[in-house]
Amino acid sequence: MILRYTIMYVENVADSLAFYERAFGLTRGLLHEGGDYGELVTGETKLAFSSVRLMRQLGKSPAPANPDAPVFEIAFETDDVAAALEKAKEAGAIVKQDVRDEPWGQTTAYTADPNGYLVEICSPVAPSGS
Numbered sequence: 001m002i003l004r005y006t007i008m009y010v011e012n013v014a015d016s017l018a019f020y021e022r023a024f025g026l027t028r029g030l031l032h033e034g035g036d037y038g039e040l041v042t043g044e045t046k047l048a049f050s051s052v053r054l055m056r057q058l059g060k061s062p063a064p065a066n067p068d069a070p071v072f073e074i075a076f077e078t079d080d081v082a083a084a085l086e087k088a089k090e091a092g093a094i095v096k097q098d099v100r101d102e103p104w105g106q107t108t109a110y111t112a113d114p115n116g117y118l119v120e121i122c123s124p125v126a127p128s129g130s
């Protein structure tokens with residue numbers, strides 16, 4: 001098996017795609033003509049969005065995302081966390097943690113997207129000295 005995509009449930013798929021394009025420089029893979037499903041190109045695994053409306057039609061009851069009590073996060077890796085955080089802020093992301101050097105050799109920052117999903121911006125983990 002392979003991990004093909006992660007789907008986030010949102011009120012407006014087109015707006016969510018546009019935010020991630022502006023904030024993180026991602027490329028749109030598709031937006032279904034009905035507007036209830038879309039994907040961003042993120043390598044082999046796609047970041048996808050489905051409308052809450054569609055999920056309710058399918059008998060699901062998605063709960064709203066809460067960045068202060070997240071059940072998961074997505075992470076984007078970059079060599080320049082500070083610049084990526086600034087770009088995300090300019091696009092409307094809410095800073096949840098400013099840039100910080102972690103004891104395991106990684107630089108991290110956290111934002112919330114307009115839907116309330118927690119998004120980590122991080123550097124690659126530095127190789128250990130052992």
